[in-house]
Amino acid sequence: MRYTIILIALLQPLFALSQESAESRKDKIESLRIAYITKELSLSTNEAQQFWPVYNQFQEELKVIRKNRKLDIMEAKINFDSMTDVEIAKMIDGDFQFQQLELDLRKKYVEVYKKVLPVRKVAKLLRAEHTFKIELLREFRNRQGEGPPQPHGK
Numbered sequence: 001m002r003y004t005i006i007l008i009a010l011l012q013p014l015f016a017l018s019q020e021s022a023e024s025r026k027d028k029i030e031s032l033r034i035a036y037i038t039k040e041l042s043l044s045t046n047e048a049q050q051f052w053p054v055y056n057q058f059q060e061e062l063k064v065i066r067k068n069r070k071l072d073i074m075e076a077k078i079n080f081d082s083m084t085d086v087e088i089a090k091m092i093d094g095d096f097q098f099q100q101l102e103l104d105l106r107k108k109y110v111e112v113y114k115k116v117l118p119v120r121k122v123a124k125l126l127r128a129e130h131t132f133k134i135e136l137l138r139e140f141r142n143r144q145g146e147g148p149p150q151p152h153g154k
Helices: 002-016 022-041 045-082 085-116 119-143
Strands: none
Touching: 022 045, 022 119, 045 085, 085 119
8 A cells, every 4th residue: 555655646747747748758657667666675875786777778678579569569450450360370479479578588687686686676676566567557547537447346
């Protein structure tokens, strides 16, 4: 609950200015994510100097994977109705390949993080990334008028 309140407080300014450019919103989200991770990990100066370059490299590699996937998705969306079953099957396989690439990258960087941070802080990082994403989506949905997500079965 404490994390939710802190994250909502951090995200309020982001959604207040909905007329901003997409790039500006991305920059703000990135800044909020960095601030949230910094707070959650309580990195020492030495840890921060070692961690942030590694984390930034991870983000860059992840961005490349996701950009390539986004291009595939856009092409499939445009051409879906005219695609053959073989092409659709290939698209499905491509989605699994994308998920595997992302998983492999995450596993690779967890091992690198363990070299610069105590394993407890690596676990906190994974939890902080997950919590930030959930709260960001929740805040976005609230701002879009959809309300909070409902638990399963309701």
